[in-house]
Amino acid sequence: MSGDTRPLPFVYQFAAGAIAGVSEILVMYPLDVVKTRIQLQVGTGAQAEYSGIVDCVTKIVKNEGFSKLYRGISAPILMEAPKRATKFAANDEWGKFYRKQFGVTEMNQSLAVLTGATAGATESFVVVPFELVKIRLQDRTSKYTGMVDVVTKTVKNEGILAMYQGLEATLWRHIVWNAGYFGIIFQARALLPKAETPSGKTVNDLISGAIGGTVGTLLNTPFDVVKSRIQNTVKVPGVTPKYNWTYPALAMVYKEEGFAALYKGFLPKVLRLGPGGGILLVVFTNTMDFFRGVYYKD
Template sequence: MAEAPKPLPFHYQFLCGAIAGISEILTMYPLDVVKTRAQLNTGASVSIGQSFKQIIKTEGVGALYRGIIPPILVEAPKRATKFAANEQYTALYKRVFGFDKLTQSLAIMTGVSAGITEAFLIVPFELVKIRMQDKANVGKYNGTMDTFGKIIKKEGPLALFNGLEATIWRHASWNGGYFGVIFGVKGLLPQPKDKNQQLAVNFAAGSTGGFVGTMINTPFDVVKTRIQGHSGDGPRRYNWTLPSIALVAREEGVRALYKGFVPKVLRLGPGGGILLVVFETVSNFIRRNVLKD
């Protein structure tokens, strides 16, 4: 496997990650709404097609983009953190642990570290997004800032960090799987000979990484959604991640831990490919035309 190019300076990594993240969210967001609705539902599951049809029929097409502002606000720093922190941790761990090149174990370790870093950044925005996406809250919140304000007024400022522990589990597991699989897939595929082949390799590696990451982290995502969806009305049934996973499995069956998996994987499989392709494309453009390495 060819030696990875020298990491870009942090501000360029941030820019590349931001462009990649916004590209992905604008393309795939409606699937996130469907995923959240499925995870909040404690009853029988419905298909993606039925969910889309029901949302459009009862709430209008605009409902498929309800809550998109909070993730857009955090998407740039979130995705930038994912890639920039991953590259920074790679350089750090190479220096500290004596790695002379990127290995799969190093890719997993740096991915987990980047995921934990990312989790602290996004928790309040994730919570607001979920509250706005929840059908039960239609008419309760009037836009993003109103949602922030009402949560703080009713539940207190610390409520914005409900689900932090579950978010750490979700992002550490997804990023570890994502970056670890990308390394493995790139090692198995032939070395690309031109730009088109490079794009194909990046999309295949990123999509496969997104699929595996989603397989690993969906149970954490389900309980995170349940924890953050509680608005302070009535007793809180979901608090900590592992006990909540056990509770969902006991009451609804193990399959319930994968509620929303299909729209989630349809988003994060191809979405992972979009992320990597855009990030690498913009990075290479900067190397060629700005830094001229």
């Protein structure tokens, strides 16, 4: 963690979160496409279209073209700036709020988990419409031509509130991931040897961020599976969707496909969010350090 922890105005936190988020998605996005494809397939074993990451990437490139690995990236690019900015800014602001409420001056493990969970809930309200667009574009059978087409047809055929379909599942996904992520990086940073150089700090941030991202992914993947299925379901008037609410959907996936199905897409997800969490943390902390140098310049 940086030795300089002087506070910065919200606009700097927002900008640093945006830069970190966009940097991460540009590097790791193809794994998100693979994750969604695997999560949306209902079959298991020999019935599954994709047997794993390599098989999925190979079939996408062979049958659909390399560009499909970046299918729907416009929505995440537009989403990542406010999403990541909200994540880190909300984590910082909620942290200040809880420290004041509980009368403590330093963050501890329990407050780190509580703060992360609350920041995740805050973040969810920003990301749901973008996630819905992304999921519907990433689906192999998608008939949409692009982001605007998804929004137009969804609002026209299902109503404007349909853009927030899957909000409940997204809340659970983000609360659990952020609680795990911010809780673990707090503990990991405390356990790692104190960095004496900028390069040592970067290594510590990469390690703690990757561990946090991995643990968060382990905890929230079942919620991510049902969120993908809920958001990819086009609602028809008078028909109750198969996947509608989080916990009934979790029970249905478990009953029909087994426990392992709740972790469909886990490997590409953890490969993205583990290293991605490290990239995110390194870029964010270094950007904040740069901004502090500018803001507090004598």
